[in-house]
Amino acid sequence: MRERLPQYLKRPVIDTEKTRTVRKILKLNFLNTVCENARCPNKNECYTKNTATFLIMGTSCTRNCRYCNITCAKPEPLDEEEPLNIAKAVKDLGLKYAVITSVTRDDIPDGGAGHFAACIEQIRKLTPETKIEILTPDFRNQKSALDTIINAHPDVFNHNIETVREIFKSARPQGDYDNSCEVLKYIKNNSDIKTKSGLMIGLGETFEQIEQTLKDLYDTGCDIITIGQYIQPSKLHMPVAKYYRLEEYERLKKLAAKIGIKHYQIAPLVRSSYNAASLFDE
Numbered sequence: 001m002r003e004r005l006p007q008y009l010k011r012p013v014i015d016t017e018k019t020r021t022v023r024k025i026l027k028l029n030f031l032n033t034v035c036e037n038a039r040c041p042n043k044n045e046c047y048t049k050n051t052a053t054f055l056i057m058g059t060s061c062t063r064n065c066r067y068c069n070i071t072c073a074k075p076e077p078l079d080e081e082e083p084l085n086i087a088k089a090v091k092d093l094g095l096k097y098a099v100i101t102s103v104t105r106d107d108i109p110d111g112g113a114g115h116f117a118a119c120i121e122q123i124r125k126l127t128p129e130t131k132i133e134i135l136t137p138d139f140r141n142q143k144s145a146l147d148t149i150i151n152a153h154p155d156v157f158n159h160n161i162e163t164v165r166e167i168f169k170s171a172r173p174q175g176d177y178d179n180s181c182e183v184l185k186y187i188k189n190n191s192d193i194k195t196k197s198g199l200m201i202g203l204g205e206t207f208e209q210i211e212q213t214l215k216d217l218y219d220t221g222c223d224i225i226t227i228g229q230y231i232q233p234s235k236l237h238m239p240v241a242k243y244y245r246l247e248e249y250e251r252l253k254k255l256a257a258k259i260g261i262k263h264y265q266i267a268p269l270v271r272s273s274y275n276a277a278s279l280f281d282e
Contacts (some may be wrong), residue, residue: 001118005231006243006268053099053135053273054086056119057112061103063137063174067162067200069233070103078108078115087122090130090257097277098123101135101158107173111137113145117152131155132279133196135272141179143186150191156280157187158196160272161217164209171203171238181220188221194280198226198272201252204241214259224263224279227252228270244268 001062025028064072090098100119107111113136120132133156139145149157161180162168168177180197181272188195197217210227217225227249232240249266256264263282265275 007180013077018222049175052117053101053116054089055101055103056082056086057102057105057115062106063104063172065172065175066238067164067203067230067233069237075103075105075107083115083118083122085234086119087126088230090123091126095127095130097131097133097280099115099133099135099273101273102137104137106140110145110148111139111142113139113142113148116154117148120152131277133158133273133276133280135160136266138175138179139184141176141182141186146183146186147190148189150193153191156194156196156276157184157191158182158198158224158272159187160198161213163203164199164205164213165216166209167203167205179215184217184220184222194223195221196224196226196272196279197222198228198270201227201244202230202240202242203238207251211255211259214256214270218259218261224265225256225261225271226264226272226274226279227256227266228274229268 058075059070060073060075061068061070062072062075086098086100100116102112102116108115116134116136120134121133123130131220132154133159134149134154136149138159139149159180161177162175163171165177168175184195184197187193196221199210199213214225229244230240232238246268249268253264253266256266263279265279
């Protein structure tokens with residue numbers, strides 16, 4: 001029997017004119033969001049702030065991570081109009097800070113790095129003042145793909161480590177912990193782009209393993225780190241091993257500061273792009 005969701009992890013349903021406007025703009029531009037596809041608990045709060053995290057390159061992923069609600073299936077061809085449609089939505093929403101993420105596309109030679117670059121280019125054409133954060137897959141650690149991202153120069157490059165080394169292969173069987181660290185390190189060592197990463201807790205990791213993961217991220221030069229509670233999307237996904245108590249999040253904040261991490265957001269409902277603009281402004 002699954003442990004009941006603690007009250008502090010529950011969010012009310014919000015349906016206002018502003019949330020409906022966001023949904024309308026996304027629909028008119030034929031766009032997907034990770035807010036909807038990954039069942040993010042902060043979706044409605046973000047919509048009320050006139051923002052959303054855009055999900056590019058379709059809604060089918062070539063990897064089957066055991067914690068993720070996005071479907072693993074044969075992906076559709078890339079939509080060549082998507083970069084322009086993203087830019088139009090950013091303009092229509094009046095975004096000063098845009099976050100773009102994607103499914104993993106191992107079927108594409110560059111993993112979709114060129115598509116990310118095209119989205120950045122189109123946003124800069126229509127709203128040059130908008131700051132851009134991208135949350136990417138590992139591109140199989142291909143340096144040519146990472147160079148494409150560096151040349152496009154987003155303001156923030158985010159690649160999530162997601163979990164500790166000891167659980168990584170169970171949660172992300174087609175990924176590699178060291179590859180993820182190397183991706184962050186390569187971007188940091190070859191550009192002045194701010195780097196960011198995040199992890200879920202509650203999959204069975206120990207406090208000591210979280211500490212080591214934070215040290216590993218610090219060693220890559222990572223500028224911003226997020227930590228939040230894993231919530232099981234369905235009975236088919238990895239079960240929650242533990243719901244962390246609020247005081248344990250305070251302990252993790254102190255640990256991050258002790259390690260030397262200057263910018264972090266650590267709380268039960270924190271997700272990669274939650275309050276991303278505020279973290280950047282710090």
